[in-house]
Amino acid sequence: MGATTAEEFDAFVQEVRPRLLRAFAGCRGRDGAPDATAEALAYAWEHWTTVRGMDNPAGYLYRVGLSRTRSRKRPVLPQPKRLGMPEIEPALIPALLALPETQRTAVWLVHACQWRYMEVAEAMDTSVSMVGNHVHRGMERLRARLEVGTHA
């Protein structure tokens, strides 16, 4: 592989790595996100000719990272205060982590990572409408647990 390709891959890593780290945090936690990201980027390098032509490589690599870092443990995320975010409801994170996996993933990717529904659908290998349903149900559960009304 020539230097041009390596440089191209480096640029790709710089761009996609922050997105993957943030996305994986929702399902692998603060400690597991770097491992999943590393696995995904390893795959990207091995299959660079394929990955470089994708419209949504982050979504594809998200699935790769998940599959290579199976975990039956519930992820651990830091309390908002530890991130210097006192304005965030402390009970939000435990409530988020208590959601069923599909709902948590969809809510996390859509709202915490600001991924578009189509990107999330690719990442979760499901339809856009199913993502919408997971997000809706997840947010309803969060509101119920936090005793927050639906917004007008």
Added chain:
Amino acid sequence: MLELEEQLRRYGDALGRSLAHGDARDLAGDQRVALKPPPGHRRRRPPLLVAVAATACVVAITVAAVTVVRSDRGDDAEPADGQIDLAIDAGLEPAPQRLILLDSGRELWRELPRDDKPVPLELAGLDPHGAPRPLPGGGHVVVGIHPVEEPPPEGFNEFTDLTFGLAVVGLDGEVDVERDIEPSTLVGVTATEAILGRQPTDESGEASGPASIVAHDLATGEERLVRRVVTFDPDRMASAGWAIVAGDLVAVEASQLTEPIGENASRVPGSEECTLRVTDLTTGEVTEKPLDLECSMVRGLQASPDGSQAAVAYEGAFSGRTRDLPQVRLAVIDLPNGAVRHDQLLGHNIDCRTGGCPPGAKPADYQGMAWDDAATLRVAMTDLTTAFRDLSVQRITVR
């Protein structure tokens, strides 16, 4: 207090910054791993990909999704003239048909009367698995999951520990029959029987064997096996819409090849198959014909009042390119031969509440449909540009 969505966004921003800058070794480590895969690099076989099991708890569409099955040649041989022999005389839902749908904006099953407001549907405390089905003489049948206590008990498996029930609701809205059944999806009803689809799943929710079709006597609860599908193809994922027409179970099934990505699987663009499959509910005999539609997922099926046609709501072929808008379409096919008589766009299944909306998009998603008369369909759609996914109804002339 900030909206939850805004709190999540801010938390995600902060955590993202922390992850990106918190560990000086991260980037170098990632790139090193990326350039040289770790020793003993795992390459696992893909597991079976399933659609049905995942929907056990998340019933969101009005059709049953099944892992695709391949019937043995002997069972599925076509009649010599290439026509499906479909008796059209009884067991049909007359016009105007009742429109039952899952109002996804409010997570409620409703009936949408003609020219009136939607009304909640009596569900006998069940979370429906497969859309509730109207009975020919009035009332409806529900098959669904018994509620699970919150939080679930320690060790609860959301796939294997669910319990299912069947209920018959009368014309007066009262629950006339309620009984426990094996895990099932309701695919149709006749005047006397509920037609159920069953497929075994393992503890991770993946299909673990061939599906079967069972007729459940509504009065007695007795069951008879209509058909067991004899082979099982885990490399295709599929969805189907169902209707009962004159003693036959009519299904339109969309299936697509999958290819492995690590332990998961991805759909292969261009591998879609759309098939009309008719099962005689008395003999279990099956006939099938390919349809001239590029469908990646079937969202709904509704037989016309005279049973001569069926309306199919489906999602268009998956191109694999994110810039292509996902289409939700409506087709009308002739039931004797599967000929496509009508095919039109209903909307684009893209949620424009986040990330803006591409030019030319018509963001709306299918919810349900019913025939008003022999030539007119009422199709319920949700608006994907509004927070509450408002319902709207289109009247579409198809002949």
